[in-house]
Amino acid sequence: MNVPGLTLSLLMMSCAVVQNANAQGLISGDILANEINKTVNDVGWSFIQNEYNKVRYQETKTDGEILVQEISDKISERMKEVNSALTSLKSAVESDKLSSDDVPQDCCIDGMYQLNFRFRTDVSLEMFCYSKPSYVTGNNFKYISNNVMDVMKTNLNKKSLQFQYISLKSGLYFNYPATLLTDCESYDPRFRPFYASTTKSKPRDVVVALELSASMRGDKFVKAKQATFTVMETLSIHDRFGIVVFNNKAYTKDGCYENQLVPLTQTTKDSLQKFLNSLEGDSSANYTEAVQKAFVYFKTSTDGENRDQILLFVSDGSNDGGDPLEVIRDENQQLNNRVVIHTFGIGTGLTGVDKELLKNMTEQTLNDNSYGYIKRGKFVLVTDLTYLREAMGTFYDDSNIPITGIPTYTMPYKDFFTNESIITACLPFAFNGVFEGVVCADVLLSELVAEILYLKQGEFSYAFVMDGEERTLVHPLIPDPRDVIAKEQDIINIYNFETSGDVHEVIRSMKMKVFFLMHAYDISLFY
Structure with a gap:
């Protein structure tokens, strides 16, 4: 008209x-x-x-199975695009091998950036930036070249992708497109879940045994607590964690934390941090008590034989109680020697005897291989407490990281710039067959599962999306991923929302696929 x-x-x-x-x-x-x-x-x-x-009105009935398949195909296609983008980026980085000597834009210094609606912040699509934590020193760094950036540019054709980044095992970090980042001095990508989750092939049970003797008062205990908090940040919701503090006795937090490991939700993190912050050093150090208490956690862990079980033992020396090697032998042999022990000697007061004992604890020198292969850990002497956070935060053994072509995905979390829910997909890369770091891309959840968000919950129908680790991405009982006000959800296992007896079989069948979508048109399907 x-x-x-x-x-x-x-x-x-x-x-x-x-x-x-x-x-x-x-x-x-x-x-x-x-x-x-x-x-x-x-x-x-x-x-x-x-x-x-x-025109005559004709009522049409939606075919639920066809609709589910159509939406599932669209989501799967986007997942394939993410996989393709990461594979291209991984290949580019492995071919490039950090070939450039040119220092790129510093992510910690504001540049010539322009507001970009896609990223909801000021960026430059014509360059990448880099950062490194303050304790990563040296002046002989090599950087990615523009050939790698060209691949990241091309990847932006995938609508659901947001920022792309490359994190090296040295702590160096590259971000595309370039933008101004915060907390650059302390930000270390190796401590982030997107990086740490790429370094493992199965869930972890981690126990930190932290000395709390009189000699640990002051800066030692402060730095040890900070390092412990960093370890907690590297773990995912599928990992489990426990803390043992010890002087002449060994202690754990009371309640449900006393004898069992817990998944690290925001609630459990806050509770454990509050527990550590309430403590002060006193008395001497009894290693035997500490090791004994730590193994209580491992022995009560469900499905422990299918998990990596790791003890991080922190002390400034001077064991004053029994032989911890005998306890390690007796306890770990009951678990087929599956517990790995890493020890951290901190400060400058450790004697030769102290160092030797901590080293022998990692090698489990009294253990017998006939009970199971002994997985030897590492002893790290940290005389400069500034490096304790880095030493403990990278406790995993990167020499055994599988260089797989299948991306890992984080649980949904709030993006700093858009404040919408995103997930991060990562692939490990290697130079000459040796793990060197990860390539990653943020994926906007609202773009990934766009069709689901337009379906309305009916009297007899609703939709949800989950992944192969039973993590719920979209569900009527959790906030819309576009909701910029809602808080992050750290309890997202699908069984928290689907509780009927029949749903276990449905979810089991869903987990047989790469990505999972279910639309229930008959509520009796679940109940």
């Missing part, structure tokens, strides 16, 4: 009616009606109405 033409017609008609009315001294309703009818016919309203009257 041409609106200006309609306005002109009505104006001409109005003038004619007014002129006629002035001539007769009054306005005739019949004349006005006739003029309006003429105008309506002139603009084609009668024709349009007649065509509309020919």
Whole structure:
């Protein structure tokens, strides 16, 4: 319809009616009606109405199975695009092998950036930036070249992708597109879940045994606590964690934390941090008590034989109670020697005897291989406490990291810039067969599962999306991923939302696929 033409017609008609009315001294309703009818016919309203009257309403019933398959195919196609983008980036980095000596834009210094709606912040699509934590020193760094950036540029054709980044095992970090980042001095990608989750092939049970003797008072214990908090940050919701503090006795937090490991949700993290912050050093150090208490956690862990079980033992030396090597032998042999022990000697006061004992604990020198292969850990001497966080935060053995072509995905979390929910996909890469770091891309959840968000929950129908680790991405009982006000959800296992007896079989069948979508049109399917 041409609106200006309609306005002109009505104006001409109005003038004619007014002129006629002035001539007769009054306005005739019949004349006005006739003029309006003429105008309506002139603009084609009668024709349009007649065509509309020919249309007959036909009720159609949605085929739930077809709809599910269509939406599932679209989500799967986007997942393939993410995989393809990461594979291309991985290949580019492995071919490039950090070939450039040119220092790129510093992510910690503001540059010539422009507001970009896609990223909801100021960026430059024409360059990448880099950062490194303050304790990563040296001046012989090599950097990625523009050949790698060209691949990241091309990857932006995938609509669901946000920022892409490359994290090296040295602590160096590259971000594309370039933007101003915060907390650059302390940010270490190796401590982030997206990096740490790529370094493991199965879930972890991690126990930190932290000395709390009188000699640990002050900066030693402060730095040891900070390092412990860093270890907690590297773990995912599928990992489990426990803390043992010890002087002449060994202690754990009371309640449900006392004898069992817990998944690290925000609630459990806050509780454990509060516990550590309430403590002060006193008395001497009894290694035997500490090791004994730590193994209580491992022995009560469910499905422990299918998990990596790791003890991180932190001390400034001077064991004052029994032989911990005997306890390690007796306890770990009951678990087929599956527990790996890493020890961290901190400060400058350790004697040769102290160092030797901590080293022997990692090698489990009294253990017998006939009970199971002994997985030797590492002893790290940290004389400069600044490096304790790095030493403990990278406790995993990167020499055994599988260089797989299957991406790992984080659980959903709030993006710093958009404040929407995103997930991060990563692939490990290697130089000459040796693990060197990870390539990653943020994926906007609302773009990944866009069709699901337009489905309305009905009386007998609703939709949810989960992944192969039973993590719920979309569900009526959790906030919409586009909700910028809602808080992060750290309890997202699908069984927290689907509780009927029959749903276990449904979820089991869903987990046989790469990505999972379910739309229930009959609530009896679950209940």
